[in-house]
Amino acid sequence: METEVDFIDSRKASVISDVKSLSRRVSELDPATFEEAIAETKFGKFNLLLFVLAIPASLCTVFDTSTMSYTFVAAQCDLELSLDDKGLLNAVTYAGMISSAIIWGFLFDVLGRKKLLVIGFLVDSIFVFTSALTQNIALLLVTKYLQGFIINGPFAALSSYMSEFHSAKYRPMCQIIIGSCNSFGTAFLPLIAWLILPYKIDFFVGDYSFHSWNIFLLVSGLPAFTSGLFYMFLPESPKFLMTCGQNEKALEVLRRVYSINTGEPRGSYPIKLLIDETKLNGNSKHGGKVTAQRSTTQALKEGLQQIKPLFYPPHLAKVCLTCSIMFFSVMSLNMLRLWLPQIFQTMTDYQIMHDGASASLCTMLEIITPTNSSISGKCVVNTDNSTIYINSIIVGSTAICGYILVGTLIRLLGKKKILLVVQCLGGGFCIGMYFSQQPSVALACSAIFIACGSLSSNIVISVTVDLFPTTLRTLAIALGMMIGRIGALGGNLVFPFLIKSGCEPPFFVVGGFMIAAALLSLLLPNTDMQALQ
Template sequence: MPAKIKIHSFSKLEAVLIHDAEPADFERAISASGYGKFNVILYIISTAAGWSSVFETTTMSYVFPAAECDLKLTLNDKGWLNAVTYAGMISSAFIWGFLCDTLGRKKLLIIGLLLDGLFLMMAALSQNFILLMVAKFLGGFIINGPFAALTAYLSEFHCAKQRARVQMILGAIFSLGNLILPILALIILPVNMNFNLGILEFHSWNIYLMISSLPALASGIAFIFLPESPKFLMSIGDNEKALDVFKEVYRVNTGFSAESYPIKYLVDETKINNFDISSTTSDVIVAKTTQQFFKEGIHQIKPIFVAPQITKILLVFLLQFMIMMGLNTLRLWLPQIYQAMNDYQFYHNESATLCESLEVFQPKNDGINITKITQCVVNSNNTEVYTNSMLVATTSIIGYITAGTLINSLGKKKLLGILGLISGSMAMTLYFSKTVASTIAFSAMFVTFGSIGINVILAVVVDLIPTSLRTMAVSLTMMFGRFGAALGNLIFPYLLESGCAPPFFSVGSVMIGCAFLAYFLPDTDMKALL
């Protein structure tokens, strides 16, 4: 009885401290740590890390017009350079999920981002096509790790109520990265640079690639000073370190001392999951054999490919394959297309239709390509190429934000059908484009609606697949999508050489095909996209 009287005489904070003397689960612990300065710092560092993923896949599309003479690039070479990054991503699709859950999010982010920065630097120092190919493949192989770890890391410093905000912020980070690239290109690539440093020859595109490596290197170093994910620490049984992390986040967010953090004990998640590792450490978990990794991978993948999941997931795989094939093929070739239009206007002193501008890529009647019988000259008067790309990126950001408000009223299935029809129609309409302005408008709408479509498909996966299988299902969905992107970039040069209609009608048909396939998707919950 006296104890009760004493409790009622406590302040609100003291009452919370006594209440939270019982072991707390992750949700209670992270909620108690608050939301504030620490999260802002995390967003700033994550912005640089997120940009590294965008830069790895997209920089080459801006480099091609500037580097084609220095590296003697053909259309097919450009297709391979776009595709090889995705090939690297596909080859490492199954590795990073396991490493993320064994090495930890922080360690993987540091190692992955620093390696990605080094491979981007290697690409910047490349003096020939082969070395550039190797660097881009290695960059693609590595970037999957930080990409997966960043999503998990950000989510695990937020409570369930704030986790939806994380997806919105990640989407904004990637969209902003697509805007930063043409801005950098506008500043650097038109500058006439040509100097030697030992045996290495440098041009503006080398400097551009060097600068694009800085976000990965900077964020890799920055993550050294951030704590490990408390969720990961709890999952391996290291509650003492996890509690220290919660206290530090609480101190930074609230300004109060770490000792005043209301949670004093954490639940033992390893025993909740019927896996007692009290006699082991995370190092033991990390030291798994290749055979154990393989068995775990089969164990995680197998349930996805049995009824009732298999028909749903195969349809989603096909949709993502097609939409990423269409979007990431034409999107990555847009700067080259804008450059062709700009070159025509520069050399002929008059504007032309899109198809007239693209005749430069088509063989002459005698089978000899015009690029082989004329001297290779780079037109550095190409400010419009980069401003056009900036307009497309800005439109995508606006469209991405707008999609979050539409999905609840339309539903994912209907929205995906609309997106496929509009983006496919815009791709086909490019064939009829007569002016630069109409080309920008049609391509911006194509990229915007196609980009939203990719995110809608991932949201559909989350709705269709049970929680325990979602991470692997999303990884496999992205792997099929990247395979489509790689294949599309290998085919696109041949389409360009065959005439004006084939590239745009092929891409448009693929996107419209996605709209029709979306009809066979089951209805899903009306959850927010972002």
């Protein structure tokens, strides 16, 4: 016979089960939260379409920051590039990213994701195409800066845009997909370079001379251009529309996604009402008020108020922590990533100079020099660089495998545990490069380090998405990336001095920064399966 206690316990279990369910059925008179509404759209063709479109969109940032690493060898004679010029060209894109981070984060959280995604990618493609017309280093520096200034926004918004079309069950996969696409870019870019740069291409159009590296830069702008066109046909984020009080538009987007995913008519979508988030957001002590059906001017004014909560408790501590982790993680990753082609070139030069003989990485780095040589006072470009491209493709492919592995484990172990593992592994393998006695071992260590570093920064972005509400989310991501890129900028300027000071400093310092990121990650809260607010 069931006792009263048994009855109460069974009711408690039933209530707990109902609370945990993200896809509970709601009556037509019961307003649904965003999490309930997005769960009812299911996972299907629309989500897969977002993942496919993430490929060219994610390539843009990789191409903008990495093309110079492969352009230097081919363009150094045409543009008379010194080592200082190369370092400056590597860093100037990050300078553009740093200077625009807050602006883009503010605009995306105020004006929406879609509109500025389209504008951002199309304008970035214009600057990339302009860089392909470069005849001197001054124009190249300006266009690379502007590329960094523009692309920072679409990259930050892409994470929020994709996350806001997925329920909590699938949300951790979004940043993994974006990171996988980034890693694909690190493998795809050297393949493009390999197909174009070794060939001698010289032709004139009026007063403009064009070479293989001009064609390479032109091709690198295609992902941004196609992304801008594709996103024209996608809807605005339903979460952003709800935050702005545009519930009817949000419902229409949700019905459309539901229909695409399930094949059912839009009218059969079970959610009929959404909660009014403008009332929920209007009680913030330090700003954050959002007026329903607001105008653009009113959105800008309220956006200024929405920035304030980011720098007050409880968000201030989270901002400081995520930014600190991003600083060490992104700095460590890009200090080595952008100099790997130069390191691979040095390894190739050493083996050519010593009739194919092998040596430790430290021994090979003792001959690090510019890749051009002088014959009778004439600048000569060495285009026999297939090893550089092959090694770079291996590094990028390893990172892709890392994302596939983590994608299968992240839902089992959680973001925080995975983050700690990849950061500790990355730091260890970077230091391991110092002890490598064979080029193949150095290549393996560098590949694992790049994979772990890329995973680290993308998982931190995913955690940031969970930690902050919609009106602060993209701004928090942009701020974190700005701090990380400050580290990348400084790291790339410092790295040549580390190499000159000996073999130990580059690898121990870079590895130490990644381990420092791991220590800070211990302080992160567990955000797995957290509802998107």
